[in-house]
Amino acid sequence: MSLSVLRRSETVIALVLLAAMLLIGLINPAFWNLANLFSLARSNVVIGIMALGVLTVMISGGIDVSFPAFAVAAMYLTVRAMVAWDWQGVAGPFVMATAIGLALGLINAAFVYGLRMIPLIVTLGTGSLVRGFLLGVVGTSQVNIDRMPKSLIAFGSTELTSLSDPAGGHFALSAMLLIYLAMALLVHFLLTHTMLGRGIYALGSDGEAARRVGFDRRLTIFVVYALAGALAGFAGLLHGAMIWLANPRDFNGLELDVIAAVVLGGASIFGGRGSVLGTMLGVFMLVMVSNSLIIMHIATTWQRVVVGFIVIIATAATSWRDRRRIA
């Protein structure tokens, strides 16, 4: 039946997204300007990469609220190290940031696996610890554009296409989008084409059954949280490179936006459900709505209210969906 396509969460989200785009375009046709669309796409990159990690954690039946702290720590520590050692380069710093995130993610995994503690509480604790360490021990001063490593700035400004609008302004499609897409493909491959990935779904679907069948719970949990940490670390540095600034106070409260996007994308907080495509659509929806407030002539202070409503509507819809399935 053609109904099965309709029933897929991705289809539903895509349709809602399309409707939202049409609506915003009606209110202000400027929405469809390439410049606006390019900048929207660019805003997806950092939050999207983080969302991939959160998606993986949520499929496994967990939750992670520590990744913004990990991201900012990885970014700030790496940039400070680059400044201190006068280190130019791109690959090295990204490896370092990713490694920092990964190591921190392993701590989460150790607590969740070894001590069987509720992931929300564990990640609240590690997040606070890491942020406290960063601001209390490492420092609170920003690394501004003048001291920011040139190599990072150059990398972050790489463009795919460069266009000029009639008014003489310049706009471009950021090459960072390719990185986002590559990461998404990678996570998609992990989740759908590896036994490990199916093990993540199996763990979130029924942990006891996963154990009986022979999935390795320890490996799965460590991979999931380490991946979330690594993706956050990578995205953190990418963020710094894209805005030419390393601010140790960044990403405050970002966990809510990312979780909102992932839930919006059809993942279930109870685990076992979710897809990369859905998450990317959810991220796009969230970024588009909150970035389009100005276009729709709404004050930006409304952003949080809008995000809050999106979270509640998305969770109400999914809880309604899950309840109908159980019934």
Add this chain to the structure above:
Amino acid sequence: MSEPLISLCGVSKSFGGVQALAGLSLTLRRGEIHCLAGENGSGKSTLIKIIAGIYRPDSGSVLIDGETVTQLDPITAIAHGIQVIYQDFSLFPTLTVAENLALPSEIHAGRRLVRWRHVHQLARAALARLGIDIDLAANVEALSTAERQLVAIARALMSAPRLLVMDEPTTTLTGREVERLFAIVRDIQRQGIAVLFVSHKIREMFDISERITVIRNGCVVAAGAIGEFNEAALARAMTGQEITAEGYRWMPPPGAKPRLEIRGLTVPGELQGIDLRVMPGEIIGISGLLGSGRTELALALFGLRPIHQGEIRVDGRAAALRSVQQAVSAGITYVPEDRLTEGLFLTQTINRNLLAASFEALSRYFLIDFARARRASANMIAEMQITTPSGERPVMELSGGNQQRVVIGRWLMRDARVLILNGPTVGVDVGSKAGIHRRIRDLAESRGVAVLMISDDLPELVQNCNRILILHRGKIVEEVMAEATTEAILSEILKALS
């Protein structure tokens, strides 16, 4: 006679102070259908877990193909060709049928990547082997219980097992589904695979098994070819008591008015025009196949089916039953089927569990009168003869029988006039079973409670009820007096329905 596949010799296992298995010996031969019979709590599930390698015996040995296996863990058990299908099937509800079937064998093949075409091939072949047709792309959560079981069986067969252990496979199946299952089990046997069929339903054992082993209190009490048994002997072996115990002798008190009257109770899609009158002190048995509407009847009376038609009167007064609270205040109470997940607050104290439904009633000016609460709870512990040093102990420390008394006692404290018991002795050991029956009969007599006893356990119904109703497709299709019937007659009636 074929060679032994797996033998347990003098196996013992205890948990804490409880001896689950006491020097038990059992031999399963290649390609036979062997029935492991026993009441709940007899040690069946411990035995299964020892065969599956999940528990290690305290003493005794396990022989496979005549050789002693010292370290039997789940992986070596699977390697020896032992597959267990648990009652909950161990499937992944949010994954597709194809994945549920193929992933386990892919794990054991040590694969790193999922080759989807291969997964679908494997899955299709597995279903074809059983001759069944289920949509491979459907999520398991969308399947019926019977279909899930078929998926679980198909999955177990994929690893080319030599022994398939099925733990109570028929509990949630309808009669026709049971027959299809049996056909499949016989087919599995023809493929040379031994089946250990674990059950407590006597009728089924005669239908399916070749040899039978009966265990009680962790010991083998009878064993042999099926031809050596008859139903009565088997029942005697399982329960350790004569079922011929006298029935519940109940005389309607002169001039008594019905305690519970149901007229034309209809719940769309579940119940159709149920009529029933129950006198004070009467115990009515209710049985029927799965999906017959017997649990739905209980839920409707307990206010959990807000949309219903018909009239329900308690002591002549019409009762509105739109919520549990309304049902309880009308005097209708319900002891659910699954004690652990639906009945008890396991980590809380016995007192709190007993008083759970009474705290509001025991409050004055919003404050609970704890002196009264303690007295009431102590009285109930005495009346229900709950064995415990103190009401302040956690309820999880009690035995199954005592826990059931707590749940029943909870309603007596609310002056239950109608007590609906769903599977009152499921998971209760044989000794406590008789005690609970005695309690229920006493309560009916002394307090004039009208009791509805829903059960699969036909001897239980014959022994304790004075009338027995059979439900089918939401209707009462048969009503018999207990004194005029036997378990065998009831069993025939039920079988004819499926």
Add this chain to the structure above:
Amino acid sequence: MQFTMRRLFGADNNLLQLALLTLMIFALMTALAPDKFLRPYNLLSITYVAPELGLLSIAMMVTMLSGGIDLSVIGIANLSGILAGIFYHAYAGARGPELTAMAPLSVLGGILIALATGVLGGAINGVLIARLRITPILATIGSGQIFTGAALVLTGGPAIVGYPDGWGFIGNGAVFGIAMPLLVFLLLAGFVALLLTRTAFGINLALIGTNPKAAVFAGLRLVRTVFFSYVLSGTLASVAGVILSGRTNAAKSDYGVSYLLQAVLIAVLGGSNPAGGRGSVAGIIMALLALMLLSSGMQLLRFSNFMVDLVWGAFLLASIALNALRTRVR
């Protein structure tokens, strides 16, 4: 001896452990900064700062008792202070004697607005969780965004500064030398303790948290009880908001953000089980005391606030680890 100890501290020895921890922290801080730590001023200042966090922690504990969580408490607290502030400024201007020396009845009006905000915010959470059955984490993350967002929309970003003296008295005043916030806290803590241990509502809430399914079959009013637990937590949060804005004479949409983690930590450390069924006011007070002594000592030792965050996070993880190890030994 052990028996009496057990009686004193209830069935679990969690409280005893906490008391020992508090004593150890007290002794440590006294040893490290003897001249400063024991000064009355320091201990007195704790009685002004601790209550707002204490109220938020009790709010958190109440929702954990039912197996939920309330991550919107900070949003509710700030919104309450801001709405009252807007009311005062609309009523008597943004500064000047008319605002500061407002009549008690008008001050009361603002307090009622603040409390009503808490009741309403809690009721929204209650409807989302009890009626619509949205997972508490997500429901309160979402509603918390809306409350914080509403506060941001109303203020446009900057803090609302300037409150009537009567309002400030709740956050700064003292009665017979005892800090007003402390009095408010003790009153409410006593009230909640009474509610949880002596009323059907409280015990039913713990039963629901232990096993919601069994609660349905025991005839407990699940929806109503859970709903009121969120109303209660919202109301407590709004009182915390009153104290916070009274103490600082200002309210802002992003005040007290780090309180969220601290409230969760105190609740968990105080013996609440995030999976439901366990939690007590006494545990909260003990954990609050331990952590307030710790952070005030650290501030005296010139550690930054961020270091305090670090130590709190470490504390949360350590307490998880300890609890896990303890249950494993058993």
